[in-house]
Amino acid sequence: AQTVTQSQPEMSVQEAETVTLSCTYDTSESDYYLFWYKQPPSRQMILVIRQEAYKQQNATENRFSVNFQKAAKSFSLKISDSQLGDAAMYFCAYSGRRGGSQGNLIFGKGTKLSVKP
């Protein structure tokens, strides 16, 4: 069974600085998707960025980028120029492309990010 592990329950960053959130996963599949979702307090889950396993190039979305290390099964999120609005729970998620895991997301437990002004 696939698992997703986020080893940092909480992180803090100074406004305008850079922070990296860690995520590792376990799977026997070779083809899959990885995602980072953001969940602000009392607000809905928002997709931040996605990575397809067959693509070697790391995904980037404005201030958000990932470091995808397929062999190490590592998928970290880097937030550059942190803003107060980045404060939220961040969830790493996995989705297989075939078989019984196709479709549903498997989430980690999340990392709570605080941004200090």
Added chain:
Amino acid sequence: DTGVSQNPRHKITKRGQNVTFRCDPISEHNRLYWYRQTLGQGPEFLTYFQNEAQLEKSRLLSDRFSAERPKGSFSTLEIQRTEQGDSAMYLCASSSAGTHEQYFGPGTRLTVT
């Protein structure tokens, strides 16, 4: 607003009562998912529809839980004989086939007293 909507946003019920939640996905999305999220945890998958067909169910979905998606549009999640352990946020998400990008609704927070 063309995002995923869920109703009600909050539901308080007494143990033993039945509750039903509704999810309206993004109109062009044919896939619909239900998740449950408890405090301090990531969402856990419950079930998944492609159009009107329920294609996958988690072992978390006990026989007290039932989900439907008639006509492949909105979906309902019913919990019968609620228990205190059912207290959680119930999230709905939708996606287009082939994209694997799921868009979430605001959730329904259930409190069982």
